Amino acid sequence: MFEGLSNRLGEVFDRLKKRGALSESDVSEALREVRIALLEADVALPVVKDFINSVKERAVGAEVIKSITPGQMVVKIVHDHLVELLGGTVQTLDLVAAAPVVVMMVGLQGSGKTTSTAKIAKRLSDRDRKKILMASLDVARPAAQEQLAVLGRQVSVATLPIVPGQPPVEIAKRALMVAKTEGYDVLMLDTAGRLAIDDALMAEVEAVRDATHPAETLLVADAMTGQDAVNTARIFNERVGLTGIVLTRIDGDARGGAALAMRSITGKPIKLLGTGEKMDALEDFHPDRIAGRILG
Numbered sequence: 389m390f391e392g393l394s395n396r397l398g399e400v401f402d403r404l405k406k407r408g409a410l411s412e413s414d415v416s417e418a419l420r421e422v423r424i425a426l427l428e429a430d431v432a433l434p435v436v437k438d439f440i441n442s443v444k445e446r447a448v449g450a451e452v453i454k455s456i457t458p459g460q461m462v463v464k465i466v467h468d469h470l471v472e473l474l475g476g477t478v479q480t481l482d483l484v485a486a487a488p489v490v491v492m493m494v495g496l497q498g499s500g501k502t503t504s505t506a507k508i509a510k511r512l513s514d515r516d517r518k519k520i521l522m523a524s525l526d527v528a529r530p531a532a533q534e535q536l537a538v539l540g541r542q543v544s545v546a547t548l549p550i551v552p553g554q555p556p557v558e559i560a561k562r563a564l565m566v567a568k569t570e571g572y573d574v575l576m577l578d579t580a581g582r583l584a585i586d587d588a589l590m591a592e593v594e595a596v597r598d599a600t601h602p603a604e605t606l607l608v609a610d611a612m613t614g615q616d617a618v619n620t621a622r623i624f625n626e627r628v629g630l631t632g633i634v635l636t637r638i639d640g641d642a643r644g645g646a647a648l649a650m651r652s653i654t655g656k657p658i659k660l661l662g663t664g665e666k667m668d669a670l671e672d673f674h675p676d677r678i679a680g681r682i683l684g
């Protein structure tokens with residue numbers, strides 16, 4: 389569906405048939421194509437504008453490396469800059485605090501929060517040999533706590549026994565106590581979601597945070613929701629303070645533009661990607677791969 393940016397720029401520069409340093413007009417024409425590619429990838433307009441301006445500064449006057457065409461040269465500058473803006477390198481979870489390390493998962497309902505909680509728990513348990521306890525604090529959605537328990541059994545990770553009627557902060561405190569007394573390395577808290585952000589949700593998440601002091605506060609956001617996901621990330625970051633983002637449904641046809649906008653608006657790294665419904669469909673976030681995907 390999307391023509392590769394490299395090919396499109398190749399055509400622009402084939403018409404120019406010149407080499408040497410990139411002139412302002414060469415770059416401007418190429419950047420029109422880059423702008424279209426970014427907008428098609430669902431990158432928000434203000435982010436696109438900033439990006440184009442900073443690439444322009446870098447590209448005008450750049451010597452074209454002998455082995456590549458001017459079009460490829462612009463693509464390379466664009467790609468490298470995108471990778472840098474997306475965080476440069478893979479960012480892993482920071483779990484060096486004293487055990488039990490608390491990982492708090494936040495996000496809207498349906499974003500993939502419970503699924504991602506279980507996926508991360510499975511990875512930490514299977515790969516890193518950590519002893520994990522998961523607890524659902526979602527008392528709003530019927531059966532949410534049971535859903536996490538089912539996933540826990542599926543991935544062989546313990547979940548906190550359900551006590552009906554207990555409010556979220558009390559569940560969080562009980563979970564922390566159990567994690568301490570039973571020697572768990574990591575406690576994963578699956579907080580309640582809502583269909584939209586509201587004050588009650590934020591107050592609840594803040595109260596859980598203050599009661600448990602998470603080392604990681606990860607926002608789970610659905611890549612398919614584009615600009616909504618970006619707004620969600622901004623508000624959660626302002627209110628609760630995020631340490632990272634888990635971007636789900638990257639297996640869908642979203643081109644990843646939301647990743648760039650979330651990173652640039654929150655300044656917080658995307659740490660993991662959800663790539664499917666299965667429990668092992670979780671990947672590290674590689675900025676270079678997403679840059680390639682955004683550019684098409």
Ligand code: GDP
Nearest residue numbers: 497498499500501502503636637662663664665
């Ligand atoms: P929550 O309300 O945020 O806890 O969302 P859930 O974890 O219950 O997920 C909602 C739906 O999205 C479920 O059917 C999941 O299987 C599905 N889901 C979660 N993550 C992914 C993903 O990365 N890719 C795909 N395709 N589906 C996902």
